[in-house]
Amino acid sequence: MPLLPTAVLEDPRYRVPAAPPAGAGLTWLRSQVPRFCDGPEHLRRRARVDRVPSSAVIPNLIADPTTALLEAFGLPAGCLDDVALVAAAYQPHAPQSPGADAALERLVDACGGRSEETAARLCLLVQAHTAMRALIGQRRTGAAGPPVPVTRRVAPDGTTVEVDLTDAPFGRGSHGRPGRALAEAWAEVLR
Template sequence: MARFSNGPDHIRRRALALSLLDSVGDLREAAFARTREIVAGFETFDVMAEIARPVPVGTLASALGLPDVSADVALVAAAYHPHVVPGAAAEAALGRLITACGAADELAAARIGLLVQACDATAGLIGNELFAWLSGKAVGQPVLATRRRIGGEDVTVPLAGTPFGAGPRACPGSRHANALATGVLAALRGFRLTAGETTWVSSPNLRMPAVLRVTRG
């Protein structure tokens, strides 16, 4: 992946990810439509489980020419954090993602990387914004730190005040993440928080709801 590369490898792999993102266009309307279709069958539900993760990933996967791989992406994303040791389920999910991409090459890595990195970050963007909107309590940015590889070692980089990073390694999908979040949030108008049922992710690098239940009306 580009983020764990340096020099020419980083430049080439980042350019590949950027070219993929340039091809998908505006994701807002697709995310809006996908969310509206899902919530039509619910009166009360957990936004994080039903919408915040599967909708952005599914929408982006479709735009990248892939089937809905959101369940496998969620398994890989959960094992992607520096404090987690990947298990057999995540390894199997990664294998299925490679198969869905058709090959184990840099193009597949770029597509999978975009989906995995979008999963929790965009879910957090949606969850934090919705919680703030419905409760009146600000939460802040969902991703507190990221990782880079320097001299063969993974290092943690704080993101205080720069939710999408900055410079040559800034998040390439910030515009797309905001479009996905905007579409989802627009489709969730008319819902309210279900009292006492919001819990928060226990993670050193994430600040976002683990469960965010809402009710129609």
């Protein structure tokens, strides 16, 4: 798969892989979050995610970042394993499993059911989970590079391409990572 430079992230001809509408499981979550859509719908969903009160989470030396986010959202710390399962299968090209779909359904139930607010909270939890762990690990070891090394786009000719995030560790443009300030604060405190 071609690896393109980050300039592609600000080129409107390169779109994010779109998620089709769905009623359950990970396909439902993908169909509700800004990561898998462009245009006005992306802006609306992104504004919803940006309103999730994650900035109120204060890092401390004991807390796991995902556990702290769960607690900030009023969810039990016991949901951590479900977040990890969902995060591992969040991208459509990642290995999928019935276990990840079941974990997503448990998280939806814990959030009070399917809604735009539930999707926004789960979007932030799931996208932050792996990236925050990678960023914290890098800070602790002194490793360089972005916590998530590549992202995907659909080129104008319809092929899927990967975009190198080396010079844009949190993305760039309208699809820049939500929760960047929170992730950097956690990484700094926990390193």
